[in-house]
Amino acid sequence: GSLTMSDRNVKLSGDALYPMASEQIKADLSSGLPQGWKSAADISVKPVASPVDPTVCQQLFVEMLMRGKIRFESGRATIDLDSMAPLDRLIETALRCPTANLEIAGHTDSDGDSAANLALSTRRAQSVVDYLIKAGLPKERVIATGYGNAKPVAPNDTDENKAKNRRIDFVVR
Secondary structure (H helix, E strand, O other): OEEEEEOOEEEEEEEEOOHHHHHHHHHHHHHOOOOOOEEEEEEEEOOOOOOOOHHHHHHHHHHHHHHOOOOEOOOOOOEOHHHHHHHHHHHHHHHOOOOOOEEEEEEOOOOOOHHHHHHHHHHHHHHHHHHHHHOOOOHHHEEEEEOOOOOOOOOOOOHHHHHHHOEEEEEEO
16 A cells, blocks of 8 residues: 655545455544544455365464464463464455364463463453454354463473464364
């Protein structure tokens, strides 16, 4: 997209990945300006790609999460700002899977107390679910589950492997 500012006028034009993103961008633009400024937003919504069956949907999620992880502030359930673009792409994919129910699975490494890791992984998964629902995914289609350090994908023996275990998975149900 593009943003043009002239005098006290702001014009934003571009594309959004899904309808709720377009509405949120427009609302944020108009509410975020100083008093006396005017805004105009021309945001088109990218057409949803053709629907896919749940098996293809799961494959798309796995491929996308291999390219970019959803990250959080250390020890917290706050989604890192750098993770918004990959998360929006995952939402775009979820919208292509209208018959799929999704489990958002949170995982941690083995450092620290197991109960605390379980609670953190659950809160992080719920943060992602909240983001998906805010984006327009029906809440009855998504569930958050925390697994803590119970399902590692690598040994917890190096910092690199621990980083692999700190993850969010999208599981088609």
